[in-house]
Amino acid sequence: MGDQTLAGESNASGMHPDQATSRRMPVVCERFDDLGANGAPARLGIMGGTFDPVHIGHLACAEQVREAYGLDAVVFIPAGNPVFKRDRDITPASDRLAMCRLATESNPAFDVSSLEIERGGDTYTVDTLRELRAHYPDNVELVFITGADAVAKIFRWHESEAVAGLARFVAVTRPGYPLDDEMRATFEESPFTVEFLEITGLSVSSSDLRRRVSEGKSIRYLTMSRVRDYVCEHGLYRKEH
Ligand code: ATP
Ligand code: MG
Numbered sequence: 001m002g003d004q005t006l007a008g009e010s011n012a013s014g015m016h017p018d019q020a021t022s023r024r025m026p027v028v029c030e031r032f033d034d035l036g037a038n039g040a041p042a043r044l045g046i047m048g049g050t051f052d053p054v055h056i057g058h059l060a061c062a063e064q065v066r067e068a069y070g071l072d073a074v075v076f077i078p079a080g081n082p083v084f085k086r087d088r089d090i091t092p093a094s095d096r097l098a099m100c101r102l103a104t105e106s107n108p109a110f111d112v113s114s115l116e117i118e119r120g121g122d123t124y125t126v127d128t129l130r131e132l133r134a135h136y137p138d139n140v141e142l143v144f145i146t147g148a149d150a151v152a153k154i155f156r157w158h159e160s161e162a163v164a165g166l167a168r169f170v171a172v173t174r175p176g177y178p179l180d181d182e183m184r185a186t187f188e189e190s191p192f193t194v195e196f197l198e199i200t201g202l203s204v205s206s207s208d209l210r211r212r213v214s215e216g217k218s219i220r221y222l223t224m225s226r227v228r229d230y231v232c233e234h235g236l237y238r239k240e241h
Pocket of ligand 1: 048049050051052057058061145146147148149150151172173174175202203204205206207208
């Protein structure tokens with residue numbers, strides 16, 4: 001496990017800062033880095049996405065999967081450089097990460113990880129799952145959460161067979177994207193373990209929020225008010241992209 005403290009960093013007592021607070025620096029995330037350390041079975045939900053910006057659709061999805069599958073935690077992992085979104089300019093990772101933190105901090109079961117952003121280069125879920133699998137003990141089950149639109153593309157993911165072996169998948173319903181029997185059947189003959197969950201439909205998307213801001217329209221209630229304030233203070237999405 002990596003020690004992320006910079007060489008030479010110490011406090012007045014001469015102790016390593018981690019020792020001083022008897023706390024390890026986070027490797028994956030702030031709150032749940034030690035999940036499973038006591039040996040008891042645990043389940044970690046993983047919410048991947050661009051989160052440009054994060055909105056109530058993401059939050060409600062994560063919360064409903066957490067509840068339905070008894071997840072101990074859900075970690076939001078903003079993509080560094082998403083390969084499926086090369087056709088438009090993505091907001092800087094630091095802003096997307098900050099907005100995820102603001103959106104999730106009031107839920108004690110939620111956390112955010114900068115793992116994909118720090119890795120740099122193109123973002124591949126297989127690398128993320130490998131890192132998580134290496135970090136957490138075997139008693140931690142990894143549950144990757146996707147919406148109906150994202151799960152439909154799962155076979156096109158980089159090293160998809162390897163991805164299938166690293167986590168269990170939960171695909172949630174999303175208004176406007178079919179999750180019908182035909183679509184579900186495509187997973188039966190595949191190496192993926194995918195379960196489907198009907199959630200309360202919210203047809204909100206980051207694209208819609210970006211467009212609304214660029215048109216000078218309100219995004220109130222479509223995301224957490226702290227995220228809305230951040231968008232406003234940092235002048236994000238004013239130009240359509
Ligand atoms: P964009 O419009 O930029 O594609 P988005 O709203 O689809 O943004 P993403 O960051 O692309 O958000 O999605 C991250 C994950 O959240 C994906 O698995 C996606 O399917 C899921 N998701 C996003 N919005 C919803 C929603 N309203 N209901 C259910 N799942 C959602
Ligand atoms: Mg999307």
